[in-house]
Amino acid sequence: MRKLAVVVGMAIGLTFGAGTPALAQLGSVGPSVPGAGSGPDRGGEGAVSGDTLAAPVTRGNPGRVRASARREARPAAAPDPAAILATAQGHATAAGLTCQGTEAAHPGRIGEAEVYEIACAGSSGYIILASTPAQTFDCIELAGTAAIARAVDPAADVGQQCMLPANQNGLQVIGQWARDAGAACTIDQAQAVGKNEGNMVYEIGCTDADGYWLEKVAGAFTLTPCTKVTQQGGTCRFTTAAEIHTGFQQKLAGTEAAGCQVTQIRLMGSNANGEFYEAKCATEGEGFITRLNSQGAVQQVYPCATAQRIGGGCTLTTVAAPATGGRP
Secondary structure, X not given: OOOOOOEEXXXXXXXXXXXXXXXXXXXXXXXXXXXXXXXXXXXXXXXXXXXXXXXXXXXXXXXXXXXXXXXXXXXXXXXXXXXXXXXXXXXXXXXXXXXXXXXXXXXEEEOOEEEEEEEEOOOOOEEEEOOOOOEEEEHHHHHHHHHHHHHHOOOOOOOOOOOOHHHOOHHHHHHHHHHHHOOOOOEEEEEEEEEEOOEEEEEEEEOOXXXXXXXXXXXXXXXXXXXXXXXXXOOOOOOXXXXXXXXXXXXXXXXXXXXXXXXXXXXXXXXXXXXXXXXXEOOOOOEEEEEEOOOOOEEEEEEHHHOOOOXXXXXXXOOOOOOOOOOO
């Protein structure tokens, strides 16, 4: 049975080379002021003060001083959204991203490298550091890292985050990935949570049902129900114990265990025939061992009272000892 040992926390955060400033240190973007802080002594001849150029003093006749010449500064040209998108798209394509840009922003620069944020149609957006080579950061992964850090410390410095409204789409994007992988529940929460053996892992929460970990392995998404995740030591923050029990109880519909109100679950192990779980019921002394196939559907049910030979029998459920019979 493959163990889901997920590395969470800042493992999915920004990775910069030594000496590279963090994205939180974005500089402002705007027209530079040629000669700012240079030239003659401030306030002297030719000094710039606001939008006024001080008139040079007329040399010669001290009684004649030219009138001050005032020149209105030209306002900075408004950024061209189409040009920003075209530039960001060019950087995204050059970096090998699969992204059809829908809008973009240019929040600043880091050193000499310009920074762009791009929203992509139907997928996660990116922050792109146009260095050599370019560095790219997935908006959904950045948001997941920030959420994990803030859960530990609400005042944590989480660095630069994606700000375009179109990039606040983690629930929609991750939810669609989960549905494509087979999740049939109503998805109400979703977030990147870390990596498992180098693969990105996302968690989804379902309304009144068992949630999932969604893992991308070799380009394809696989679902692991929180029933299994929690049994293997993982944490599902969007799924309660009651939802796990309700979800498992729903699997028992149509079997002899259909009347069991599940209160506890134990993963016993697996073999070539499937995975085995013990389910304890609210009724005293009632429980079942179930065999699930690879799709999570119940294939067989064994009452705890007669299942002593299956994986060592039930341990959550205390059953009455079988009668020995015979004469007193």
